[in-house]
Amino acid sequence: MKPFVEARALHYAVRGVHIVADATLSLFPGRLVVIVGPNGAGKSTLLKLLSGELHASSGEVSCCGEPLRRIPAWLLARRRAVMAQATQLAFPFTVEEVVRIGLDTLGVDARGEAADEIIARALRRADISNLARRKYDTLSGGEQQRTHFARVLCQLAAGRRSESCQALFLDEPAASLDIRHQLTLMDAAREIADSGVAVLAILHDLNLAAAYADQLVVMRAGKLVASGDPAKVLAGGLLSEVFGVHLRLCAAPPKAAFILPHGHARRIAWSQPAQTALRRGPLDNLVCEQGSEPCATLLKNENASTSFSFWP
Numbered sequence: 001m002k003p004f005v006e007a008r009a010l011h012y013a014v015r016g017v018h019i020v021a022d023a024t025l026s027l028f029p030g031r032l033v034v035i036v037g038p039n040g041a042g043k044s045t046l047l048k049l050l051s052g053e054l055h056a057s058s059g060e061v062s063c064c065g066e067p068l069r070r071i072p073a074w075l076l077a078r079r080r081a082v083m084a085q086a087t088q089l090a091f092p093f094t095v096e097e098v099v100r101i102g103l104d105t106l107g108v109d110a111r112g113e114a115a116d117e118i119i120a121r122a123l124r125r126a127d128i129s130n131l132a133r134r135k136y137d138t139l140s141g142g143e144q145q146r147t148h149f150a151r152v153l154c155q156l157a158a159g160r161r162s163e164s165c166q167a168l169f170l171d172e173p174a175a176s177l178d179i180r181h182q183l184t185l186m187d188a189a190r191e192i193a194d195s196g197v198a199v200l201a202i203l204h205d206l207n208l209a210a211a212y213a214d215q216l217v218v219m220r221a222g223k224l225v226a227s228g229d230p231a232k233v234l235a236g237g238l239l240s241e242v243f244g245v246h247l248r249l250c251a252a253p254p255k256a257a258f259i260l261p262h263g264h265a266r267r268i269a270w271s272q273p274a275q276t277a278l279r280r281g282p283l284d285n286l287v288c289e290q291g292s293e294p295c296a297t298l299l300k301n302e303n304a305s306t307s308f309s310f311w312p
């Protein structure tokens with residue numbers, strides 16, 4: 001299968017500082033690629049290079065075999081949609097108007113029944129139909145993020161009328177979402193990939209990345225330091241090194257891998273669950289037990305919150 005978007009040996013430098021260095025990556029129809037990496041690793045910059053928002057200092061990006069630079073903006077808008085990490089809107093649009101921008105950018109007729117149906121479907125998929133008439137700037141952070149997701153869904157749906165192959169770029173699309181909306185957004189991204197779209201998502205949630213990616217790419221200091229099957233990339237121990245924290249790869253039935261940070265005390269509001277008991281531990285700490293099994297060590301008592309670490 002041919003890649004839909006192909007980047008070879010991309011470099012991007014600002015005033016002599018290499019922000020992306022020697023990046024080679026292909027996006028295939030039907031595949032969901034997830035990029036992870038620390039803040040400032042160059043993930044958003046790479047996404048902008050692949051989507052055509054930025055041009056590389058050297059190296060080449062092609063889309064459908066054509067250099068990205070040569071594809072006119074109107075055609076690019078039909079071939080790919082981009083949900084940026086942060087979006088500022090200058091006017092007091094309603095949610096529906098923001099989503100309609102997804103059609104306006106294509107130069108297609110943004111009025112009429114067909115357009116309304118595309119918008120209604122995108123609003124439903126992003127679970128914001130009930131907010132359609134609300135002013136965008138009065139929405140919560142998560143609601144604004146879902147509005148932009150609906151906008152890119154709308155753009156993809158309209159572009160599909162003329163383009164058989166498309167790409168979707170998502171830069172931290174779930175960062176402000178509650179867990180249900182994180183999962184429904186990633187389910188939608190998965191379905192879009194399954195329908196033949198090449199999807200690239202940047203995620204900070206390693207568990208979402210492990211659960212949804214067909215290919216996991218790890219970036220550090222502008223470079224792609226690992227790329228491949230998520231289970232293999234996660235098992236390699238590289239992530240602990242890249243992020244500078246202790247991470248443990250675990251498996252929960254049925255065979256779902258998850259990443260557990262350990263050795264980092266967390267601060268939570270603690271309420272003692274039913275059937276648990278507290279006893280004094282060997283280091284004068286408090287041990288929480290469920291039945292006869294210890295389940296957590298309490299490190300320090302405070303009024304409403306307590307630092308604790310899970311066993312082991």
Ligand SMILES: Nc1ncnc2c1ncn2[C@@H]1O[C@H](COP(=O)(O)OP(=O)(O)OP(=O)(O)O)[C@@H](O)[C@H]1O
Nearest residue numbers: 014019037038039040041042043044045046085219
């Ligand atoms: N135009 C620019 N001028 C100077 N520095 C830049 C420019 N664009 C990006 N950078 C720097 O390049 C680095 C990579 O930025 P980028 O936004 O790609 O990181 P990121 O991996 O997406 O991080 P995050 O997880 O915080 O979103 C950062 O240190 C950023 O400050």
Ligand SMILES: [Mg+2]
Nearest residue numbers: 043044045085
């Ligand atoms: Mg970023």
